[in-house]
Amino acid sequence: MMSEQHIIEGCLRHSRKAQQMLWKNYSGYLLGVCMRYAADRPEAEDMLQEAFMRIFFNLGEYSGTGSFRGWLRKVTVNTAITYYNRNLRHKHHSDIDDYVNHESGSTGFEEDFYSAEELYKVLGELAPGYRLVFNLYAIEGYMHQEIAEMLGIDVNTSKSQYSRARAILRRKLLELAKLKGKYT
Numbered sequence: 001m002m003s004e005q006h007i008i009e010g011c012l013r014h015s016r017k018a019q020q021m022l023w024k025n026y027s028g029y030l031l032g033v034c035m036r037y038a039a040d041r042p043e044a045e046d047m048l049q050e051a052f053m054r055i056f057f058n059l060g061e062y063s064g065t066g067s068f069r070g071w072l073r074k075v076t077v078n079t080a081i082t083y084y085n086r087n088l089r090h091k092h093h094s095d096i097d098d099y100v101n102h103e104s105g106s107t108g109f110e111e112d113f114y115s116a117e118e119l120y121k122v123l124g125e126l127a128p129g130y131r132l133v134f135n136l137y138a139i140e141g142y143m144h145q146e147i148a149e150m151l152g153i154d155v156n157t158s159k160s161q162y163s164r165a166r167a168i169l170r171r172k173l174l175e176l177a178k179l180k181g182k183y184t
Contacts, residue, residue, distance in 0.1 A: 036135045
């Protein structure tokens with residue numbers, strides 16, 4: 001098994017074996033990142049392919065400081081944003097008011113009540129803009145100002161899309177819980 005440093009050095013020399021090891025070691029993790037941004041698995045796989053292309057072409061930009069895994073995640077998130085801007089922004093355009101919901105005020109859910117597939121499905125049902133802002137803020141930890149700059153939107157738009165995404169997710173998870181017989 002090659003060390004992370006050997007994999008990086010091999011990829012920089014365009015070693016096929018090192019590239020395969022990079023894929024083997026990180027593709028599952030990075031697919032999970034893509035799944036949070038994609039509407040479905042095939043779309044996530046497309047994002048992952050694009051992310052790996054960027055990783056291989058831009059690996060020389062990795063400075064060696066900080067987590068390599070973190071650098072890979074950042075490249076993948078940026079790829080997802082680019083993918084969204086290129087493919088989804090206008091394709092699934094709908095009026096934002098169609099998605100306005102008021103938070104139910106219900107209590108939280110048990111952490112292990114939902115499977116990963118159920119959570120990905122619920123996230124995938126969000127409008128693309130809502131899903132993107134929700135992931136960037138809640139999962140990746142970006143601030144609304146940073147999100148606004150990355151997406152070319154107003155800070156208040158980022159905040160409102162996040163709030164509305166949370167409300168929709170809460171409602172959908174409550175509906176799912178009712179279907180599963182957990183809450184009545």
